[in-house]
Amino acid sequence: xxxxxxxxxxxxxxxxxxxxxxxxxxxxxxxxxxxxxxxxxxxxxxxxxxxxxxxxxxxxxxxxxxxxxxxxxxxxxxxxxxxxxxxxxxxxxxxxxxxxxxxxxxxxxxxxxxxxxxxxxxxxxxxxxxxxxxxxxxxxxxxxxxxxxxxxxxxxxxxxxxxxxxxxxxxxxxxxxxxxxxxxxxxxxxxxxxxxxxxxxxxxxxxxxxxxxxxxxxxxxxxxxxxxxxxxxxxxxxxxxxxxxxxxxxxxxxxxxxxxxxxxxxxxxxxxxxxxxxxxxxxxxxxxxxxxxxxxxxxxxxxxxxxxxxxxxxxxxxxxxxxxxxxxxxxxxxxxxxxxxxxxxxxxxxxxxxxxxxxxxxxxxxxxxxxxxxxxxxxxxxxxxxxxxxxxxxxxxxxxxxxxxxxxxxxxxxxxxxxxxxxxxxxxxxxxxxxxxxxxxxxxxxxxxxxxxxxxxxxxxxxxxxxxxxxxxxxxxxxxxxxxxxxxxxxxxxxxxxxxxxxxxxxxxxxxxxxxxxxxxxxxxxxxxxxxxxxxxxxxxxxxxxxxxxxxxxxxxxxxxxxxxxxxxxxxxxxxxxxxxxxxxxxxxxxxxxxxxxxxxxxxxxxxxxxxxxxxxxxxxxxxxxxxxxxxxxxxxxxxxxxxxxxxxxxxxxxxxxxxxxxxxxxxxxxxxxxxxxxxxxxxxxxxxxxxxxxxxxxxxxxxxxxxxxxxxxxxxxxxxxxxxxxxxxxxxxxx
Numbered sequence: 001x002x003x004x005x006x007x008x009x010x011x012x013x014x015x016x017x018x019x020x021x022x023x024x025x026x027x028x029x030x031x032x033x034x035x036x037x038x039x040x041x042x043x044x045x046x047x048x049x050x051x052x053x054x055x056x057x058x059x060x061x062x063x064x065x066x067x068x069x070x071x072x073x074x075x076x077x078x079x080x081x082x083x084x085x086x087x088x089x090x091x092x093x094x095x096x097x098x099x100x101x102x103x104x105x106x107x108x109x110x111x112x113x114x115x116x117x118x119x120x121x122x123x124x125x126x127x128x129x130x131x132x133x134x135x136x137x138x139x140x141x142x143x144x145x146x147x148x149x150x151x152x153x154x155x156x157x158x159x160x161x162x163x164x165x166x167x168x169x170x171x172x173x174x175x176x177x178x179x180x181x182x183x184x185x186x187x188x189x190x191x192x193x194x195x196x197x198x199x200x201x202x203x204x205x206x207x208x209x210x211x212x213x214x215x216x217x218x219x220x221x222x223x224x225x226x227x228x229x230x231x232x233x234x235x236x237x238x239x240x241x242x243x244x245x246x247x248x249x250x251x252x253x254x255x256x257x258x259x260x261x262x263x264x265x266x267x268x269x270x271x272x273x274x275x276x277x278x279x280x281x282x283x284x285x286x287x288x289x290x291x292x293x294x295x296x297x298x299x300x301x302x303x304x305x306x307x308x309x310x311x312x313x314x315x316x317x318x319x320x321x322x323x324x325x326x327x328x329x330x331x332x333x334x335x336x337x338x339x340x341x342x343x344x345x346x347x348x349x350x351x352x353x354x355x356x357x358x359x360x361x362x363x364x365x366x367x368x369x370x371x372x373x374x375x376x377x378x379x380x381x382x383x384x385x386x387x388x389x390x391x392x393x394x395x396x397x398x399x400x401x402x403x404x405x406x407x408x409x410x411x412x413x414x415x416x417x418x419x420x421x422x423x424x425x426x427x428x429x430x431x432x433x434x435x436x437x438x439x440x441x442x443x444x445x446x447x448x449x450x451x452x453x454x455x456x457x458x459x460x461x462x463x464x465x466x467x468x469x470x471x472x473x474x475x476x477x478x479x480x481x482x483x484x485x486x487x488x489x490x491x492x493x494x495x496x497x498x499x500x501x502x503x504x505x506x507x508x509x510x511x512x513x514x515x516x517x518x519x520x521x522x523x524x525x526x527x528x529x530x531x532x533x534x535x536x537x538x539x540x541x542x543x544x545x546x547x548x549x550x551x552x553x554x555x556x557x558x559x560x561x562x563x564x565x566x567x568x569x570x571x572x573x574x575x576x577x578x579x580x581x582x583x584x585x586x587x588x589x590x591x592x593x594x595x596x597x598x599x600x601x602x603x604x605x606x607x608x609x610x611x612x613x614x615x616x617x618x619x620x621x622x623x624x625x626x627x628x629x630x631x632x633x634x635x636x637x638x639x640x641x642x643x644x645x646x647x648x649x650x651x652x653x654x655x656x657x658x659x660x661x662x663x664x665x666x667x668x669x670x671x672x673x674x675x676x677x678x679x680x681x682x683x684x685x686x687x688x689x690x691x692x693x694x695x696x697x698x699x700x701x702x703x704x705x706x707x708x709x710x711x712x713x714x715x716x717x718x719x720x721x722x723x724x725x726x727x728x729x730x731x732x733x734x735x736x
Contacts, residue, residue: 022467023465023466023467024466024528024531025466025524025527025531026528027525027528027710027711027714030521030524030710031707031710032707035459035463035519036459037518040054040427040429041054041055043418043427044095044097045419046068046421047099047100047101047421049071049422050070050422051069051071052071053067053068053069053080054067062091064083064091064092064093065079065081065082065084066080066104071420071424071441072425072441072450074441080127081095081104081125081127086125089106089123089132092107092108092123093108093110094106095107096145098145101127102127102128102149103126105122105123105124105145105152106125107122108122108123109121111139115192116192116197117192117198118141119139120139120141121134121140122135124152124165133165136161138157140154140155140161141154141198142186142198144199144201147203147206147207151164153185153201153210155184155185155186155201157177158182158183159173159176159184159185160174160184160201160212160256162210162258173210173212173263174212180217180222180238180240181216181217182216182218183214183215184212184213185199185213186200187213188215188240188249189239189241190248190624190626193627194630195324197275200213202277202278202279202286203279204283204286204305205281205282205283208257208258208283209256209258209283209305210258211253211254211255211279212253213253214251214254215249215250215251216249216251217240217249219250220241220246220247220249221241221242221247222238223238223241223670225664225665225670225671227695228694229695237665242625243621243623243624243625243628244620244621244623244628244634244642245629245635245636246625248273248625251271251273252265253265253268253277253288255286266286266310268290268301268310269290272290272291273290273293273295274288274289274291278328280302280334281330281331281333281334285302285304285334286305287300287328288302289324291324293629293634294321294629295322295626295630298316298317299312299314300314313353313355314351316340316342320553320556321556325339325371329371329374331374334353335352335353336353337349337350337351337361337371337374337400338350343363344548344549344550345363345364345367345368345548346367346549347368348383349361350400359401359402361400362383362398364387366385366386366387367386367390367545367547367548368383369385369393369546370383370384370416371383371384372384372417373419373423374400375423377423379401380423381397381399381400382395382396382397382417382419383396384415389516391473391484391512392414392516393413393414393416394409396408397445406446408444408446408447409428409430409447410449411430411432412432412516413432413433413435413516413517414515415429416428416429417442419444424443425441425443425450426441426442427441427442427453428440428442431517433517433518433519436456436460437518438455438456439454440452441453467531468527469488469489469490469491469530470488471488471523472486472489473485473486473516474486476539476570478539478569478573479566481551481566483541484539485514485540485570487535487537488526488530488536489535491530494579495578495579496579497579498579498581499535499579500534500535500584500586501534501537501571501581501584501586502529502536502537502587502721503537503539503567503571503574503586504522504536504537504538504587504588505541505563505587505589505597506589506591507541507543507592508543508591508592509543509544509545509552509631510544511540511544511545511592513544514539525714528714529717532718532722533722534722535580537574539566539567541566541570542554542563543559543562555631557632557638558641558645559631559641560595560599560645561644564600564603564645567596567604568603568604571600572607582607584609585607585608586608586609586610586611586612586717587601587612588611588612588713589613590614590616591616591617591698593613594612594615594617595613595616597612597616598613598616598677599647599650601658602647602651602654603650605655609655609656609657610721611656612658613658613659613660613661614661615666615674615698615700616660616669616673616674617669617673618648618673618676619642619648620632620642620645620646621635621646622669622670622676648676648677648680651681651683652684654684654688656720657688657716657719659688659689659690659716660674660677660678660689660691661674661691661693662691662692663692663693663695663696664695664696665694665695665696665697666696666697667697667698669698691712693709
């Protein structure tokens with residue numbers, strides 16, 4: 001009896017282990033945060049280079065603190081500030097130090113405007129005196145310390161103000177700011193979205209001058225969106241949005257002299273875009289990047305406040321377009337580091353202060369993917385690149401003379417770095433498809449691992465309960481190019497069976513989806529679909545990034561042509577595989593990916609039987625000037641490029657099952673795109689499914705929104721790709 005009991009107990013235990021290892025992923029777990037990886041809060045490296053500060057939140061006391069840690073020991077040294085010690089502030093959401101780290105700007109009551117812009121109530125906290133001062137009674141934008149910490153510049157209602165922190169004086173630098181007409185010191189919608197910055201003012205090294213960009217958007221067409229809300233009548237959001245071929249803001253550059261109280265206008269010739277301004281190491285010289293409308297001609301100007309003259313220091317042109325970066329770095333003598341694709345790959349260059357090329361620092365048939373900075377003491381540059389394969393990222397250092405290159409990272413996958421101010425240490429973030437985010441402290445001079453900080457071992461252990469498939473990397477030769485590809489097959493894959501395939505892609509210019517990194521939320525969804533019996537495939541076609549300028553820019557003036565041809569051709573190759581059900585191949589994507597999936601089911605209606613398009617562009621005529629014209633020029637110049645690749649014009653080709661999804665408050669890709677697509681399908685007498693999400697933006701999230709959205713997409717896939725799976729499972733159940 002005892003032996004029987006023990007044997008039964010062992011069998012029960014074994015069954016429990018097997019069951020635990022075969023647990024299925026659910027959508028509720030994915031969107032409930034069950035698979036969230038542990039990370040590190042954004043840290044600020046202190047000026048001594050030996051310590052860093054982090055914003056911490058205590059759930060028990062509901063307080064926020066800025067805590068200082070030692071790089072070497074990773075131990076907390078002190079609490080710089082706790083909200084518990086502040087009168088009138090229950091918590092703050094972010095902080096910024098003055099350059100000498102004697103003061104802090106604290107952000108409270110922060111509310112988003114668009115993707116990057118924020119309004120908030122901001123305070124100055126003096127660390128020595130422990131005095132707390134509200135900067136302005138109203139919600140303001142982009143408060144920024146002067147270099148000596150004695151003043152703060154900010155924007156309120158499109159005008160620039162400077163507050164003196166010593167005598168509490170206030171200077172109003174501009175007075176013509178007006179909503180939907182004149183903006184001073186912060187960017188308009190299209191600059192914020194496509195040039196990726198909001199603060200359009202900058203202090204010089206001594207705080208004697210403030211440079212700023214002025215946007216006159218009077219003639220920019222207005223776009224409006226209904227906001228349904230919960231009131232009896234909807235409200236309306238009205239803002240300036242320049243669509244392809246329409247008028248942009250007229251931009252001008254100005255410098256305010258604080259001592260003289262005078263503003264100077266800077267002559268930049270025929271500047272159409274001013275995507276970057278930055279003071280050099282010389283207090284009297286301002287650098288300005290200027291581009292033409294086609295964005296294939298970039299000039300770097302130096303403006304001298306002494307003689308009020310501007311001069312072109314560097315001039316680059318390209319047959320297609322030039323990407324704007326934040327990599328410009330000035331050395332003490334005002335020579336500068338610059339990145340460029342001019343030799344066919346993105347590399348690092350050194351120029352003299354007169355704009356003469358001193359040397360190309362990095363070179364080779366690979367891309368620099370991130371520039372981290374320059375160590376003045378050792379004359380070494382730190383950067384990230386794809387030298388170890390385009391799906392991987394590694395950290396390197398190299399002498400400014402282009403010699404002595406050293407690989408600092410060791411793991412094969414995706415490495416990223418955050419360096420201490422003096423480049424003594426860096427925190428490396430590593431992951432690959434098998435390893436969750438691993439944070440380590442490393443020595444910058446040779447990459448030596450000093451200490452592990454966060455390992456995510458608990459997540460890795462938890463995932464062992466689930467039936468997960470390997471993400472397999474490979475290449476597929478399509479239209480004469482070896483394209484990067486990953487595949488997720490069902491666990492227990494049987495090559496003698498026929499499986500349906502769901503393809504995912506994004507495909508936008510310079511983008512990448514096939515990368516050796518840890519899971520995002522969609523990866524868990526793909527694992528869930530694989531558990532149901534689907535093969536999931538992702539292929540980065542022509543036009544995507546990190547394989548050289550020619551590969552990326554081949555789609556110039558033809559967005560949606562070569563990328564679509566690649567996905568269709570790849571799908572046909574997949575359909576020929578013995579284990580793929582050629583009648584059950586679907587494709588999906590979001591934003592640019594929705595544009596692609598729409599085109600694929602229409603132009604590739606002989607291979608794709610199903611498509612899902614979330615927040616898709618359906619005609620580039622509806623999208624903004626900066627992004628669209630960078631790759632397409634204007635509709636007036638390139639009408640066929642716009643229309644030959646618009647899914648709206650191929651609605652009559654629809655044969656398969658098509659799901660169209662959009663949020664009504666999408667300020668980026670307007671719901672107009674989906675409405676026009678729907679109307680084209682209706683007039684072509686084509687049946688389709690669609691879902692509209694009230695008051696949701698381009699991300700379509702909030703509350704249970706993502707869970708409902710992914711449930712809808714999963715059900716759609718099951719209904720239209722998975723019927724064979726369902727029949728096989730039903731037959732198997734009947735046998736059992």
